[in-house]
Amino acid sequence: MDLHFGDSKPTDDERAAVDALLGPPESSWEGADRSDADLRWARGGREARDRRDLLLPGLHAINDRIGWISEGALDYLCRRLTVPPAEAYGVATFYAMFSVKPRPATVLHVCTDLACAAAGAPELCAGIEARLGLGSGVAVERSPCLGLCERAPAALAIRAGDPVRTAVSAPTSVEEAVLAASAPDSAPEEPPAALAVPQAGQGGLMLLNRVGVVDPASLDDYRAHGGYTALRRAFELGPAGVIREVTDSGLVGRGGAAFPTGRKWQATASQPDHPHYLVCNADESEPGTFKDRVLMEGDPYALVEAMTIAGYATGAHKGYLYLRGEYPRALHLLEHAIAQARARGLLGDDVLGQGYAFDIEIRRGAGAYICGEETALFNSIEGYRGEPRSKPPFPVEKGLFGKPTVENNVETLVNVLPILTMGAPAYAAIGTQRSTGPKLFCVSGTVERPGVYEVPFGATLGDLLALAGVRDGLRAVLLGGAAGGFVRADELDIPLTFEGTREAGTTLGSGVVMAFDDSVPLPRLLLRIAEFFRDESCGQCVPCRVGTVRQEEALHRIVERTGAAAAGDIALLREVGRAMRDASICGLGQTAWNAVESAIDRLGAYE
Amino acid sequence: MTVTPLGIPRRVLEFTIDGEEARVPEGSTILDACRAAGKDIPTLCEGDTLRPKNACRVCVVEVEGARTLVPACSRKAEPGMEVRTDTERARHSRKVVLELLASSVDLSTTPRVAEWLKEYEAKPDRFGPDAARLNEEPKVDNDLYVRDYDKCILCYKCVDACGDQWQNTFAISVAGRGFDARIAVEHDAPLTDSACVYCGNCIEVCPTGALSFKSEFDMRAAGTWDESRQTETTTVCAYCGVGCNLTLHVQDNEIVKVTSPHDNPVTHGNLCIKGRFGYQHVQNRG
Numbered sequence: 001m002d003l004h005f006g007d008s009k010p011t012d013d014e015r016a017a018v019d020a021l022l023g024p025p026e027s028s029w030e031g032a033d034r035s036d037a038d039l040r041w042a043r044g045g046r047e048a049r050d051r052r053d054l055l056l057p058g059l060h061a062i063n064d065r066i067g068w069i070s071e072g073a074l075d076y077l078c079r080r081l082t083v084p085p086a087e088a089y090g091v092a093t094f095y096a097m098f099s100v101k102p103r104p105a106t107v108l109h110v111c112t113d114l115a116c117a118a119a120g121a122p123e124l125c126a127g128i129e130a131r132l133g134l135g136s137g138v139a140v141e142r143s144p145c146l147g148l149c150e151r152a153p154a155a156l157a158i159r160a161g162d163p164v165r166t167a168v169s170a171p172t173s174v175e176e177a178v179l180a181a182s183a184p185d186s187a188p189e190e191p192p193a194a195l196a197v198p199q200a201g202q203g204g205l206m207l208l209n210r211v212g213v214v215d216p217a218s219l220d221d222y223r224a225h226g227g228y229t230a231l232r233r234a235f236e237l238g239p240a241g242v243i244r245e246v247t248d249s250g251l252v253g254r255g256g257a258a259f260p261t262g263r264k265w266q267a268t269a270s271q272p273d274h275p276h277y278l279v280c281n282a283d284e285s286e287p288g289t290f291k292d293r294v295l296m297e298g299d300p301y302a303l304v305e306a307m308t309i310a311g312y313a314t315g316a317h318k319g320y321l322y323l324r325g326e327y328p329r330a331l332h333l334l335e336h337a338i339a340q341a342r343a344r345g346l347l348g349d350d351v352l353g354q355g356y357a358f359d360i361e362i363r364r365g366a367g368a369y370i371c372g373e374e375t376a377l378f379n380s381i382e383g384y385r386g387e388p389r390s391k392p393p394f395p396v397e398k399g400l401f402g403k404p405t406v407e408n409n410v411e412t413l414v415n416v417l418p419i420l421t422m423g424a425p426a427y428a429a430i431g432t433q434r435s436t437g438p439k440l441f442c443v444s445g446t447v448e449r450p451g452v453y454e455v456p457f458g459a460t461l462g463d464l465l466a467l468a469g470v471r472d473g474l475r476a477v478l479l480g481g482a483a484g485g486f487v488r489a490d491e492l493d494i495p496l497t498f499e500g501t502r503e504a505g506t507t508l509g510s511g512v513v514m515a516f517d518d519s520v521p522l523p524r525l526l527l528r529i530a531e532f533f534r535d536e537s538c539g540q541c542v543p544c545r546v547g548t549v550r551q552e553e554a555l556h557r558i559v560e561r562t563g564a565a566a567a568g569d570i571a572l573l574r575e576v577g578r579a580m581r582d583a584s585i586c587g588l589g590q591t592a593w594n595a596v597e598s599a600i601d602r603l604g605a606y607e
Numbered sequence: 608m609t610v611t612p613l614g615i616p617r618r619v620l621e622f623t624i625d626g627e628e629a630r631v632p633e634g635s636t637i638l639d640a641c642r643a644a645g646k647d648i649p650t651l652c653e654g655d656t657l658r659p660k661n662a663c664r665v666c667v668v669e670v671e672g673a674r675t676l677v678p679a680c681s682r683k684a685e686p687g688m689e690v691r692t693d694t695e696r697a698r699h700s701r702k703v704v705l706e707l708l709a710s711s712v713d714l715s716t717t718p719r720v721a722e723w724l725k726e727y728e729a730k731p732d733r734f735g736p737d738a739a740r741l742n743e744e745p746k747v748d749n750d751l752y753v754r755d756y757d758k759c760i761l762c763y764k765c766v767d768a769c770g771d772q773w774q775n776t777f778a779i780s781v782a783g784r785g786f787d788a789r790i791a792v793e794h795d796a797p798l799t800d801s802a803c804v805y806c807g808n809c810i811e812v813c814p815t816g817a818l819s820f821k822s823e824f825d826m827r828a829a830g831t832w833d834e835s836r837q838t839e840t841t842t843v844c845a846y847c848g849v850g851c852n853l854t855l856h857v858q859d860n861e862i863v864k865v866t867s868p869h870d871n872p873v874t875h876g877n878l879c880i881k882g883r884f885g886y887q888h889v890q891n892r893g
Contacts, residue, residue: 001775004802006793071794084777085793086802087770093782100794368784385781390661390681539761539781539788541662543700546707549739549786557735572733579703582676582696583664590675 001049003084005075014073017065017162021058022051022080031079048082053401055083055091055383060325060364063098067105067160074100083383094385094538096144096367097158097325105160106138108181109326113287114478115149115444117528118520119171124153127174138181144369144532145287146170146326149444149514150196150451156326157181166328190329193298196290198449198468206418206438207411208454211298216333219340222301228346230420234309235354237420242313243269246416248424250436255281255372255409256480256510257587258498261416264406267396268314271404278311278319279400279407281377285324285369286481287532288512291440292410294452296323296330299414300337304360306413308351309420311358314406319360322377325367334362369536373586374407375399376538387540388586411440411511431457435497439508443468445478445515455496462492464513473517476603480509482529483591485598506598522605523559526596530555533592544589547580551593558606566606573600622688631684638666638679646692649701649723651708652762653680654812656875657772660763663708665723667700668692676700702727711740711786713758716816716827739786745824748797751805751884753824758817759790765809765818766790773877778802779809790817807883811866811876820864820884833858841868844882849873851882862886 010018019025028034029042058077062069069092078085092098110128112121125142132138138157146168148154154170157180167184169176180187194200194212201212214221222228234242247262268276280303284292296303307319323331338360341347349357363381365371371380375389378400399405415437419427428436435457441464444450448469455464461477474489485506487494494504501508516525530552539545554573558566577593584590599605617632624637624644631640636659641648652663661678668679671689676697679690691697705724709731714720724731745755761781769779778801782791792801810818826832837858844851851874854866865883869876 001777002802002804003777006796006800074794084770084780084802086778086780086791089791089793089795090780090782094784096784390678392683534785537785539783539785540763542664542704542707542760545761545786545788546711547703550707550710550734553734553738575699576703576707579700579707583667583700583704584675585661585664 001082001084003078003082005079005085006071008070008072008075010070010072010076013065014062014070015076017061018058018073018077018080021061022054025080030082031076048080051081052083052383053381055081055088056363056366056380059088059092059095059098060366063366064160064164065162067107068099068101068103070100070102081383087384091383091385094368095325095365096535098366103139104137106181106184107158108132108138108140108177109143109146109156109158110140110177111144111146111148111152111154111156112142112528113145113532114482114514114525114528115145115288115450116153117525118445118516119152121153124172124174124177128155128177131174131178132181143326144535145285145289147284147290147293147324149288149290149442151191152444152450155180156328157184157187159184168329193294196294196451197298198451199453205454207295207414207440208298208452210302211294214299216298216300217336219301219337219344219346222299226421227301228305228352230417231305231309231312231346231352233420234312235352235356239269239313239315242309242420245419245424246313249419249427250434251412251415251419251427252435252498253409254411254415254439254511256286256483256507258508261408261412264396264408265310265314268316268404268406271397273404274315275318275403276314276316277400277403277405278307278314278316279374279377279381279405280307280319280321280413281372281374281407281409282321282323282327282330283365283372283377284327284410284510285372286483286510286512287529288444288478288481288514289442289510291442291452291511293327293330295410295414295440296327297333300330300333301341302414302417303334303410304337304341304347306416307360308347308358309416310406310408310413312351312356316406317357317359319358320381320400321360321362322365322371322381323362324365331362331364338362368538369532370538370586370588373588376586377407378405385538387538388588390585432495432497432499434499439496439511441496441511441513443513443515446471446474446517446520447515457497458500459496460492461487461494461496461513464496465492465515468515470515471517473519474515475518475520476516476522476599478512478514478516478595480507481512481514482532482595483587484509484512485594486603487598488602491602507594522599522603523555526599526605527552527555527559529595533588537588537592541583541585541589543580544584544586544592547576547584547589548592550576551580551596555596562606570600570606573597620684620686622684622686622690624690625692629684635684636680637668637670637677637682637684637688637690640684641668641679641690641692648679648692649705649719650680651717651720651760651814652764654764654767654814656869656877657764657767657812660767662763663760664704665701665708667697667704669694669697698727702729705729706731706733708760710734710738712760712815713741714760714815716758716819717814746798747821747824749799749805749821751821751880752807752810753819753821754790754798755817755819755824756789758815760815760817761788761790762814764812764814768808768812768877773875774804774806774808776802776804776806778804805880805884806878807880808877810883811878822863826863832863837863844878846879846881846885851878853878853882855886861890
């Protein structure tokens with residue numbers, strides 16, 4: 001490797017930001033002043049390249065301190081990590097939250113996605129932009145879903161500095177958003193996570209039972225409410241016993257793909273290659289989804305405990321928690337929870353005195369929906385562009401750093417706690433035969449009480465909407481988010497199970513239930529979905545890279561048209577959509593046409 | 608004569624392609640097997656000297672039991688697999704992918720694409736006159752080669768050839784995301800400010816002519832480029848003792864570009880700046 005670094009120099013601030021993460025450089029080979037010793041030997045090379053996974057944290061360090069990433073800063077980071085600048089530039093330009101061009105230190109992300117759009121985001125954006133024009137020191141950016149749909153419309157202000165400051169404002173108004181951007185420190189505090197759980201405090205909850213009941217910053221409180229009994233039981237059962245319980249419980253992944261969790265764990269645990277890794281996918285970016293955020297904010301220790309159990313069962317000693325970059329409060333609470341657990345011997349070299357070593361590292365995403373795809377997430381952690389890998393080989397065989405890896409969604413992992421405390425048979429008795437256990441749904445849109453609901457599998461869509469207080473004039477429900485599909489207001493008897501939704505020709509996806517009444521202009525909504533996929537495509541494969549653009553163009557053409565005038569473009573959409581579903585590398589391209597297709601076929605969107 | 612390394616003996620797999628028995632050594636891809644069986648499957652991003660990237664998706668085939676189509680270039684053949692190469696479903700995807708590509712970039716210098724567009728009855732114009740396309744001016748910032756990203760299909764071959772697969776210079780990468788993704792050097796700088804060492808191995812693997820010799824680019828602009836009048840002569844590079852093979856492309860008694868045979872077991876088509884570009888002294892006739 002013959003690396004070439006340009007002449008651009010970092011500023012003192014940029015250098016300090018990188019050194020705060022990596023420590024001071026040891027030789028001129030990695031950016032220090034030249035000493036006599038440096039002329040005689042070079043250190044770095046392979047050892048430095050092994051730290052490439054610190055590229056994303058390094059980019060965050062610069063972006064957090066300065067607000068954008070200059071040539072000098074990027075080159076210095078590359079020198080420290082022995083990463084080619086062209087590749088690091090490719091990574092820095094991949095993520096929406098980074099900028100390689102100068103911009104103000106404060107960025108206000110205003111959500112314009114489905115729930116927020118229905119709650120008036122376009123007018124809000126216009127108002128904010130009128131108030132925060134040029135010279136205000138604030139860059140206003142239209143953002144994909146911020147995961148605050150229960151409090152739509154939402155905005156997130158990030159002010160670079162040491163330390164970086166953030167403020168979430170939701171539901172927001174022009175005044176409140178401007179206040180959050182101009183004074184993030186004095187902006188009003190976010191309401192507690194429990195407010196996103198209308199059922200909080202009710203009996204019978206299994207996944208949400210502690211949200212609003214325990215102090216999310218207190219390990220003692222967590223233990224007083226049954227915390228760490230599941231881990232103790234896991235140590236009694238041994239790794240094989242834990243996998244048996246999880247398999248017998250019938251738990252399947254809650255991230256959208258519904259793969260049997262026990263089988264995944266077994267396949268990873270039995271791989272001869274070592275080390276094994278555990279990855280928790282907390283990159284919740286599906287528009288309309290916010291359940292993982294509420295779990296992490298309301299009950300962070302539950303996730304720490306569940307990851308420890310999953311690591312123990314699958315033979316992993318290191319767990320990565322990949323958290324989306326738009327969740328500052330979840331980040332702080334989880335960092336605190338992990339530090340506390342470590343201090344109390346619940347993480348570290350000897351978990352609970354059982355001779356099992358396990359620790360968790362948080363990795364922050366930087367604004368890329370595609371990084372929720374499991375293999376794209378590995379690339380992101382490793383310091384590469386978040387592009388999905390071809391499968392096979394599957395992650396259980398070659399995953400993170402090319403090693404056997406088990407990757408689970410936050411909700412999936414948290415389900416392991418009740419499985420171990422109540423036992424597999426009792427857990428499997430909940431729900432239906434093929435969809436067992438409790439399920440979280442993110443209900444938003446035109447309902448009285450938007451939020452995260454926990455119901456056993458088998459409840460119908462109507463049951464759930466009744467809980468949330470559906471308003472009159474319901475026109476359509478989006479199930480599963482932008483990658484899911486619409487159903488009609490007269491289809492509320494669809495059972496919310498994997499098999500039930502499949503039979504009804506739709507999907508449960510990540511548990512999104514978004515209600516829209518007559519007032520929502522459907523073609524605009526579909527356009528927003530198309531725009532989302534065009535923005536979020538990684539660009540690697542042709543069907544998705546170009547197909548999402550052609551899809552958006554066709555929807556633009558027919559936005560005001562119906563019937564015969566729209567027929568030609570709808571036929572075109574069908575042809576492109578079919579090829580995208582068949583030939584794209586990953587789930588993003590394969591599902592990008594689902595919602596629009598369902599709106600045409602089930603709702604008669606352009607008739 | 609080409610020397611083909613034999614390697615260790617491999618197990619032979621049996622599976623079917625379009626209902627016919629196929630036998631290939633373990634580790635072969637579906638595409639290898641299809642080619643051995645005489646089937647012509649279009650490919651763009653697949654490179655004979657590079658690991659398949661399977662980004663272009665024109666080589667997709669149907670595999671029994673698979674939810675989606677699979678790229679023939681990278682999927683390894685497995686015993687008992689039932690592969691169908693020419694179904695309506697596979698043909699549909701290939702047609703649409705070709706249309707999407709041809710509507711967004713200039714494929715006029717891509718070998719065989721015109722033939723495939725015809726075969727699959729692709730109509731790139733049907734996305735309308737306003738369909739977004741690249742429309743970038745060629746980047747001419749040095750005397751050796753030209754980057755014409757209006758022709759780039761983002762196959763990643765130049766990135767792989769510049770990076771860990773051959774040259775280890777890592778001067779080029781993909782920047783940006785989605786439709787805005789671009790092949791770029793660091794900070795989108797001119798080539799002369801980048802880490803580029805001008806080996807030209809990226810030109811060697813480029814399937815569309817997005818990367819080309821400045822000599823070829825200038826002659827095309829002048830209307831004098833004519834492959835039918837060119838001869839190709841393979842010889843040995845005289846610059847050093849490695850003995851790389853050079854293929855001189857000569858038109859009207861002038862060397863117009865230099866390539867290298869991909870089946871050479873030492874260089875696999877790669878050269879250095881001298882072998883690739885250092886031929887002007889031959890034609891300085893005072």
